[in-house]
Every structure is written in C-alpha cells, then in structure tokens.
Amino acid sequence: MTANPTDASAPALAVVVPAYNEAEVLAAFQGRLAAVLDALDLPARVIYVDDGSRDRTWTVIGELAAADARVTGLRFSRNFGKEAAMTAGLDAVPAGCAATVVIDADLQDPPELIPQLIERWRAGYDVVYATRSEREGESRLKKLTSAAFYRVMERMSDVPIPRDTGDFRLLSARALAALQGLRERQRFMKGLFAWVGFPQARVLYRRDPRAAGTTKWNYARLWRFAVEGITSFSTVPLRFAMWTGVLTSLFAFAYGIEVVIKALLWGNAVAGYPSLMAVVLFLGGVQLLALGVIGEYVGRTYGEIKQRPLYLIQEVTVPAPRPRAA
Numbered sequence: 248m249t250a251n252p253t254d255a256s257a258p259a260l261a262v263v264v265p266a267y268n269e270a271e272v273l274a275a276f277q278g279r280l281a282a283v284l285d286a287l288d289l290p291a292r293v294i295y296v297d298d299g300s301r302d303r304t305w306t307v308i309g310e311l312a313a314a315d316a317r318v319t320g321l322r323f324s325r326n327f328g329k330e331a332a333m334t335a336g337l338d339a340v341p342a343g344c345a346a347t348v349v350i351d352a353d354l355q356d357p358p359e360l361i362p363q364l365i366e367r368w369r370a371g372y373d374v375v376y377a378t379r380s381e382r383e384g385e386s387r388l389k390k391l392t393s394a395a396f397y398r399v400m401e402r403m404s405d406v407p408i409p410r411d412t413g414d415f416r417l418l419s420a421r422a423l424a425a426l427q428g429l430r431e432r433q434r435f436m437k438g439l440f441a442w443v444g445f446p447q448a449r450v451l452y453r454r455d456p457r458a459a460g461t462t463k464w465n466y467a468r469l470w471r472f473a474v475e476g477i478t479s480f481s482t483v484p485l486r487f488a489m490w491t492g493v494l495t496s497l498f499a500f501a502y503g504i505e506v507v508i509k510a511l512l513w514g515n516a517v518a519g520y521p522s523l524m525a526v527v528l529f530l531g532g533v534q535l536l537a538l539g540v541i542g543e544y545v546g547r548t549y550g551e552i553k554q555r556p557l558y559l560i561q562e563v564t565v566p567a568p569r570p571r572a573a
C-alpha cells in the first residue's frame with residue numbers, strides 16, 4: 248500500500264476515470280488525455296471504471312484498452328454511483344505508483360491541467376485540487392445551488408472542504424494510501440479527500456461545458472448528495488435539533504407560568520383554544536423535525552453496520568489490473 252520508489256514496474260502516474268454512460272465522449276477524452284501523457288513522458292496507467300453503464304461505454308473502454316497498453320478498465324455489476332466508481336479506481340492503482348489523478352470523463356475537467364497538478368505535487372504537496380474559477384454550460388440555478396451547498400458545508404463541516412472544487416485532483420502515494428484505508432460506506436469523496444489532510448494546494452481552472460452526453464445529476468440526486476455530505480462530515484444538525492428543543496421548552500415553561508398566574512388571578516374562563524392548538528402543532532412539528540434529523544443519522548449507522556462491499560466488479564479488461572479487496 249505504501250509507496251515503493253524502487254518498484255520499476257509501477258507507473259509513475261495513474262489516472263482514474265469514472266464513467267457512466269459516457270460512450271459518446273470517451274474516445275475524445277482518451278485522445279486528449281493520451282496527448283497529455285505522451286508529452287509528460289512518464290510511465291502512466293489509465294484506469295476506467297464503467298459504473299454499470301447501459302450504453303456502449305464498456306465496449307469503448309475495451310477498444311481503448313486494446314489500442315493503448317496504458318489503459319485498463321473495470322466494469323461494475325450495476326450502477327454504484329460516482330463515489331464508488333472513484334473508490335474502485337483508486338483501489339486498482341498499482342502499489343508503488345507515485346501520483347494518482349482523479350478526473351471526470353466528460354471533458355469538463357481538462358486533462359491539459361494535469362501537468363500543472365504534477366508541478367505542484369513535485370513542489371511537495373500531497374493533495375493538489377483543481378478549483379473552478381468559472382463554470383460554463385450550467386444553468387444559473389445549478390450554479391446558485393452549488394454555491395449555496397459549498398457555503399453551508401464550509402460552516403458545518405468538521406474539516407475544511409475547499410469550495411467550488413469537484414473531484415478533479417492529484418494525490419500523492421501517501422495521500423492515496425490514507426484514502427484507501429477509509430472504507431466507510433456512505434462516501435462523500437470531497438470530504439474524504441480533505442479529511443486525510445497533508446499539505447494541500449490548489450490550481451485554478453475554467454470549467455468547460457460537457458463535451459457530449461448529458462449530466463447524470465438531477466436535483467433529487469443532488470439533494471441526496473448534499474444530505475450525504477453534511478451528515479457524513481458534521482453532527483451540527485443533531486445539535487441544532489437539541490437547541491431547538493431547549494428553546495421551545497424554555498418558551499413553553501414561560502408560557503405555562505403565565506397561564507397559571509392568569510388562572511389564579513382571574514379564574515379559568517376556558518378560553519385559549521387557538522393558542523392551545525398553535526402550541527400543540529408547533530411542538531409536534533419541532534418533534535417530527537428532530538426525529539427526522541436523528542433518523543437520518545440512525546439510517547447512516549445502519550448502512551455502515553451492514554458491512555456490504557462498496558462495489559462489485561463484473562469484468563476487467565485483459566490484461567487485468569489487480570484491484571485490492573473492497
């Protein structure tokens with residue numbers, strides 16, 4: 248698992264590419280990536296992970312592997328999601344590999360930026376992440392919600408998660424080894440990358456629109472992703488539930504005293520149905536909210552405790568890379 252610089256067969260650079268229904272863009276992607284790798288003149292390995300695509304993605308990966316000895320591919324038994332696909336790719340990086348890059352297949356992350364990432368890594372940084380300075384071809388609402396998400400994450404999370412940063416980044420051997428050791432099932436990779444620590448640097452780039460194909464995200468999926476991110480890296484919502492409870496009980500206590508005093512002074516005239524309803528409904532709502540928050544964390548604990556593998560591999564290109572046990 249640790250870097251072994253004397254291992255001559257290990258590539259110096261591994262590139263992990265999760266791909267889900269990316270048949271239209273993969274060949275173009277590989278073309279641009281190969282040009283960058285050729286210019287770098289480092290022994291490299293490109294690992295495509297087909298995340299249960301329903302189009303020709305796996306066939307295309309097979310063709311790319313046949314055409315270029317640097318290319319290998321893994322195919323999942325079904326769609327496990329991008330976080331699992333990245334994890335499988337990182338697990339398949341050969342031991343002794345000096346640096347690993349994670350990059351999207353849709354050319355939104357320009358492969359031409361890789362030399363800059365490598366430069367920062369050579370300057371001594373373990374995690375070099377690419378932060379987008381501009382995003383093109385995305386709706387205003389997507390940009391707005393994404394910005395809001397990063398701001399909320401920043402305030403709630405226990406570890407600082409760089410804003411406006413996708414998964415496009417370079418990892419040193421020891422950062423990769425640390426990451427491979429994190430086997431939690433609810434994976435929020437952006438948080439995990441930050442969690443490992445080590446010297447981190449960033450490189451700015453302009454995010455291009457998707458080259459072909461369509462985005463795999465819709466708002467329901469993004470919402471789940473956001474909840475995942477917040478609950479895996481923060482217990483602030485639990486504390487929030489507690490404080491709401493404390494505040495409402497204080498309020499209820501004060502109101503109770505007022506009611507008693509009034510009854511003592513002027514007798515009980517059985518008025519106050521509206522206020523009674525208001526209080527009952529409000530307390531009911533607060534309790535349900537708190538229960539929901541707790542349920543979210545209980546559900547996550549349940550998911551972890553089942554100890555299921557993070558992904559299942561159905562097929563690998565030949566010659567097969569050897570993935571580590573999940």
Ligand code: UDP
Nearest residue numbers: 265266267298328329332351352353462463
């Ligand atoms: N992806 C994946 N599994 C999924 C969804 C996406 O491996 O279930 C890959 C996808 O092929 C692409 C990357 O993750 O390489 C980013 O996906 P996408 O471009 O759809 O996301 P966006 O850039 O819109 O955030």
Ligand code: MG
Nearest residue numbers: 351353355457
């Ligand atoms: Mg994309």
